[in-house]
Amino acid sequence: MANHPIDENHLEKLLRNMPKITDSRNAENIYWSVQTKMNKKTKNKKLIFIPVLSVLAVVIAFILISPVFLQQDHQESKSMDVSSRKDAVVMSAAKQKAQPKKTEKASANINAVQSANDQISKTAIYKEDLGKNNVFTYGVFTKDAVVVPVSVLALKENTDWVTQYKKIAGSLAKKMPSLDNYLPLHGDMKYDAATKKMHIIIEKKDIPSITELFQLNLDSIIQYSFAYQDVKKVDFSDENGNPIEIGELGEVTSKDINKTPHTAFYLYTSGDGEDYLLPTDEKFSNLQAALEAMKTKPDDFHHPVIGQDLSIKVNEENADQATVQFTKNVQLENEKNPMDMIEAILLTAKNFGYSSIQFENIEPLQWNGFDFSKPVEVPLAPNRINIE
Known part of the structure; x- marks a missing residue:
């Protein structure tokens, strides 16, 4: 478009020449239409x-x-x-x-x-075990060099008991090598039934082979070996009937076998785990004192067999039979080592010369071969072992 100056007359003329625009609607319709459009826009915005x-x-x-x-x-x-x-x-x-x-x-x-x-098996040998058997007891060394009494139950043979005693000692030595130094194996034995004396003959050539350990424990070995046999005395000689001299001991004199040493039994466990009932050398005035002592440990080898909490009263009025009364009822199943306790009491009573014990306040009355409703006989010998 050309850039001409605006002439009002000319502009008016142009407007007049433009086509006329007419609207047949009345004013009210036009207002309603405009108002509707405005409301619609407002609503959309909202x-x-x-x-x-x-x-x-x-x-x-x-x-x-x-x-x-x-x-x-x-x-x-x-x-x-x-x-x-x-x-x-x-x-x-x-x-x-x-x-x-x-x-x-x-x-x-x-x-x-x-x-x-x-714990039900008895460890000692009793009268009812005999039958056609003999009992043989030996004092032997353990691996700890402690002397213990061990007993063997063997069928009677058609020989005197001394011959069988030596024979069994030979078999036992194979199981317990400490018996190699057992005196009867190095000599001979003669028994006088009338005087109940055992005579041990040691040949001169064998005397030097007797060890110092054996010498120091000779008394215990002899006592343990014959206290449970029908022997009252033991003496020694060489093959010529002369007294023998052994190392530092000098001349070995005869020895009385003490059947009632008034000693107490304890539990001893050897270095190889074997258990034995073993007495000490301590002597007691009566059974009551011995049983009280069996509650405590006297040394490194002997262990108590009666519980500290158990109170015991002993009646020793009868010379042949004692009464051991527990002041409180004892249930054996609740005790640590009931068999050791019972047998140690019986063996200790035997060391005081009693042949039986009446137990009181103990249950059950029938227990592992024991009948506590009546007096219980003491064992014939301790620590049964088998050599087979």
Whole structure:
């Protein structure tokens, strides 16, 4: 378009020449149409604006409220976790609490089985064991160089008991090498039944082979070997009938066998794990004092066989039979080594010259071959072993 200056007359002329525009609608219709369009625009703007505000409000609310919910959720989760852990601990504790009972019960059952299997056998030899057998007892060394009495039950043979005694000593030496130095094996033995004297003959050539250990324990060996035999005295000579001299001991004199030494028996366990009932050398004035002493350990080798909590009263009015009364009822199954206790008491009573013991306040009355409802005879000899 050319850039001409505006002429009002010319402009007016142009406007007049333009086509005329007419509207057949009346004024009211035109107003309603305009108003409707305006309302529609306003409504659309509100519909668009309100969702935006709603979303914004939700976002703000979420930002403000979510920490609270998160914290509560964390606390609840933590609480549930702690609660779960507490429940787990309680359940675990309950299981653990129940488990020892089961274990203790199993242990008790095992102990009962061990008690029934390991502690029911008598270790001594009794009169009822004899039948067609003879009893032979020997004082021998253990691996700890401790002298213990051991006894063998063997069928009677068509020979005198001294011959069989030596024969068994030879068999026993194969099982217990300490018997290699046993005096009768190096010489001869002669027994006088009338005087009950055992005469041991040691040849001169064998005397130097007698060890110092044997010399120092000669008295114990002789006492243990013949106290349970029908022997009252033991003497020694060489093959010519002359007294013998052994090392530092000098001349070996005759020895009386003490059947009632007033000593107490204890439990001794050798270095190879073998258990023996063994007396000490300590002498006691009466059986009551001896049994009281058997509650404590006198040295490194002898162990107590009567519990410290057991109170015992002994009635020794009868010269042949003593009464051992427990002041409180004793259940043998509850004692640590009941067989050792009973047999040690019986062997100790034998050392005081008693032939039987009446036990009181002890249960059960029938127990592993013992009948405590009546007097119990003391053993013939301690520490039975088998040589087969």
